[in-house]
Amino acid sequence: MFNFLKKKETEDHVQYDESGIDAGDLVDKKRLSENMDEEVFTDLSIHPEWQLPEEEVYVYRFLNNDLPPLRPNQVSVHGVEIKPKDGGLVVESFVRNSLAKGIQLKPAAILVLDKQSETVARKTFDLNAVGTIPGRSSRPWSFLFPPSSIINKEGEIPVHGWRLAIELKKKPAKHKLDLEESWSETLESEEVEKLDRFVDSITPPKPGEMNFLSLEARQVDTGDLHVTLLLRNGSDRDLAMKHLSLRVEDAFGEVAAEGGFKLKDLEVKANTSKPWTFIFPPKSIKKDELDLSKWKAYPLQK
Structure with missing residues (x-):
């Protein structure tokens, strides 16, 4: 009492x-x-x-x-x-x-x-x-x-x-685009706006989830394969990425390229998506002819 x-x-x-x-x-x-x-x-x-x-x-x-x-x-x-x-x-x-x-x-x-x-x-x-x-x-x-x-x-x-x-539940921050400074300096304002609208239009990653969304893949004259992914961080803290191993599959579901990348502490901020381009040299490409009309890229488990 x-x-x-x-x-x-x-x-x-x-x-x-x-x-x-x-x-x-x-x-x-x-x-x-x-x-x-x-x-x-x-x-x-x-x-x-x-x-x-x-x-x-x-x-x-x-x-x-x-x-x-x-x-x-x-x-x-x-x-x-x-x-x-x-x-x-x-x-x-x-x-x-x-x-x-x-x-x-x-x-x-x-x-x-x-x-x-x-x-x-x-x-x-x-x-x-x-x-x-x-x-x-x-x-x-x-x-x-x-x-x-x-x-x-x-x-x-x-x-x-x-x-x-x-105790009140914190409302998750709105998921938004995060551009590396080098990208901001290179892209035209229209391209930035287009990326921003795209990130805003798609379903954000689940809380605590880190995933990768395929954006563009093209093979250039040197034979290198340029793969652009959207690195999506659904957690409430910044994530530093030092190493990443990726596999690319082509339209036939076959391995088109595979390689490991040192990222020099690439940081994806909390609740943001960051576009990044990964370049696979010819020695990383597994097929002579690539059909990239349909493709996907995903990280390899260690």
């Missing part, structure tokens, strides 16, 4: 609930209110299955009345007391809804943050268990963080300045 004597001190000026987030991240956006010009103070809502004595309801009401206001269209998980339990943590809190209508929340990861906003514990909870939270209401709820959810096993339990937060 909450210890209402440990409530946080209030301030003279209005301070919004810092754990409040856009309700659209956890509920159906069609249910959001359009009124954005008010401070929302929430009424106490006890879970219908809870049978509490009047003294406990009084404590919850006292704590709820002390909560800071939410902005319109927000939900929050506002922690009020934290204590150790069996090697983990139990956090008493209020799950809050500033919308005019009742809502049910989706499963979400809840964080315990210290006063430096460093993560103390993290666990995904099924917030459906909280039930339907009436409009403009706060519902008391306990979150149990087991030992496996504690990030810093040797750290102390935060006493002051801690808070709960709902």
